[in-house]
Amino acid sequence: MYTIKTIDDPRTLNKTLYLRPPQNILSQREVVEIWEKLIGKQLQKSSIFKEEFLTNMKTQNYAVLVGSTHCYHVFYDGCHANFEIGDGAEEASQLYPEIKYTTVHEHMKDPNHALS
Template structure:
């Protein structure tokens, strides 16, 4: 997943507006130092709070089954977690230059 501090979003927005490369384009933000796996996020939190968290590992097939069996809208969060942390959809794609530009 890609993470950005809330206070940085305004800066990205202003710079995008002032950059002619972004005119009529989709702006993608994928700073390499802000891409984390779920395990890396947990490790950061453990370091921050100074203790080891109990972890329960879920197989992808189990998660997909839970998404199917959980009623809407509760299953949306599970589907987003699958997309972001299992499939890597935020980072695992090529940017088409005709309609997109990388800002990182």
């Protein structure tokens, strides 16, 4: 829907359009907490501290290191959501507030998806 809206919208001409609806900017831990509430039980979780993760990266071969680097930036730096949208870009849910997007919570609550 957002893509179709941008076709004839001069506000999006030569701009990057980000899809970052505010209710869906969640950490992995927050997604797990939603899931736990919906299934009515607490899952066993373990955490790896940043320093331990970085230390373990030193012993990996190049191929694994590349993947681990991406994981580090996503899970520890939050680079997928932890940035400002600057000039030359727009955020879709702000540009088109009339479009109702599905939140992570709504999606997980949908009975057509298994939550066990």
